[in-house]
Amino acid sequence: MKILHLVSTVDPRSGGPIEGVRQSGLAMAALGHQIEVASLDPNDAPYVREFPLSLHTLGPGRGRYGYSAGYVPWLRANAGRFDAAIVHGLWQYHGFGAWRALRHTQVPYYVYTHGMLDPWFRLTYPFKHLKKWAYWPWADYRVLRDASAVIFTTDEERLLARESFWLYRANERVVPFGTRAPREDAHTLREAFLRESPHLQNKRIVLFLGRLHPKKGCDMLVHAFAAHAREVPDAHLLMAGPDQSNWQPALQAIARSHGISHRISWPGMLQGNLKWGALHASDVFVLPSHQENFGVSVAEALACGLPVLLSDKVGVWREIETDHAGFVAPDTIAGTQQLFAAWRNLDEHARTAMRAQARRTFDTRFAMDGMVRSLLGLLQEHPSHAGTRSRAGHPMSALARVDPAEPTEQTASAQN
Numbered sequence: 001m002k003i004l005h006l007v008s009t010v011d012p013r014s015g016g017p018i019e020g021v022r023q024s025g026l027a028m029a030a031l032g033h034q035i036e037v038a039s040l041d042p043n044d045a046p047y048v049r050e051f052p053l054s055l056h057t058l059g060p061g062r063g064r065y066g067y068s069a070g071y072v073p074w075l076r077a078n079a080g081r082f083d084a085a086i087v088h089g090l091w092q093y094h095g096f097g098a099w100r101a102l103r104h105t106q107v108p109y110y111v112y113t114h115g116m117l118d119p120w121f122r123l124t125y126p127f128k129h130l131k132k133w134a135y136w137p138w139a140d141y142r143v144l145r146d147a148s149a150v151i152f153t154t155d156e157e158r159l160l161a162r163e164s165f166w167l168y169r170a171n172e173r174v175v176p177f178g179t180r181a182p183r184e185d186a187h188t189l190r191e192a193f194l195r196e197s198p199h200l201q202n203k204r205i206v207l208f209l210g211r212l213h214p215k216k217g218c219d220m221l222v223h224a225f226a227a228h229a230r231e232v233p234d235a236h237l238l239m240a241g242p243d244q245s246n247w248q249p250a251l252q253a254i255a256r257s258h259g260i261s262h263r264i265s266w267p268g269m270l271q272g273n274l275k276w277g278a279l280h281a282s283d284v285f286v287l288p289s290h291q292e293n294f295g296v297s298v299a300e301a302l303a304c305g306l307p308v309l310l311s312d313k314v315g316v317w318r319e320i321e322t323d324h325a326g327f328v329a330p331d332t333i334a335g336t337q338q339l340f341a342a343w344r345n346l347d348e349h350a351r352t353a354m355r356a357q358a359r360r361t362f363d364t365r366f367a368m369d370g371m372v373r374s375l376l377g378l379l380q381e382h383p384s385h386a387g388t389r390s391r392a393g394h395p396m397s398a399l400a401r402v403d404p405a406e407p408t409e410q411t412a413s414a415q416n
Contacts, residue, residue, distance in 0.1 A: 193277025
């Protein structure tokens with residue numbers, strides 16, 4: 001198949017979705033599929049040069065919305081080369097532009113919401129939600145309504161998505177997300193990481209791997225770790241992730257208030273072998289998020305045989321609890337303290353058993369091969385994949401609908 005991924009950015013600091021595009025794209029390319037990506041990035045961005053898939057940079061997009069005048073014309077001119085297009089995320093121009101360009105063609109498009117319809121955002125940011133309501137009926141509602149399928153990574157995410165807007169219609173499908181385990185030897189990765197961070201030698205590392213963002217519960221984690229640090233003298237918290245909102249100073253102030261500043265490290269974003277080395281060097285992984293549709297870092301931890309401590313707002317918490325691959329508790333300080341206490345109460349034999357189960361859970365539920373099979377199965381359901389679609393013309397598909405008052409790109413941009 002020839003598949004086009006549509007994203008706002010390929011910047012790895014944007015989080016798990018772009019890592020999923022990268023990993024699944026490489027896996028599909030290895031199977032002989034042709035994978036291309038179109039983004040609203042400027043072509044001189046440093047991360048653009050490092051992206052491993054065929055990339056079309058159609059930016060820079062204007063403002064947070066990312067409007068680009070050349071995006072829709074490029075899609076209309078090139079869509080016929082592809083069997084399917086996959087939009088990743090909402091609330092930015094790459095999704096609305098895909099709807100404008102593709103809805104009258106036989107090129108099916110699909111949408112991953114990546115948790116962006118979770119009602120947590122409505123409850124936490126009510127004024128932003130009102131702004132989205134002004135945008136929703138004539139933009140992203142239509143993007144989802146006319147998509148061949150709207151893809152969720154868990155049933156939990158699918159059900160929650162129905163609660164954000166009463167005006168909602170979508171052909172919902174669940175395709176579990178996945179990732180690849182590192183190919184390098186675990187001991188080699190671990191030792192290379194510890195050479196870079198010698199102060200972590202002989203420490204029981206508690207690893208947080210993700211953006212420093214309020215929805216991730218980082219403040220609760222620092223508070224809860226203070227109690228864990230008192231009980232475990234060699235415990236050390238590794239807060240590994242980018243800080244795009246300048247929250248780290250406030251988190252460090254919390255650490256100082258507990259007298260544990262020397263027990264926490266802030267290395268920034270870890271990538272490649274350093275990330276895998278940190279996972280292999282750690283004692284346990286923790287993610288106490290208030291909202292997380294999947295959590296790619298959870299799958300990465302499991303791939304390294306690392307038990308996970310999760311809040312019950314992480315989309316895969318039921319799978320973790322069912323498999324006994326970690327512990328689950330509410331997304332509160334007390335809940336996070338319970339996670340640490342449950343881990344401390346395990347003897348070494350039980351911890352070894354949980355590490356083995358973590359890897360089994362990855363293999364059976366979250367390995368990239370399973371994701372690729374599920375996604376390809378969904379894409380191949382569309383009738384155009386039987387060879388009936390003409391490359392010369394683009395008649396209106398059965399799912400397309402004509403809207404008499406189509407908004408312009410300029411109006412969309414103004415709404416943001």
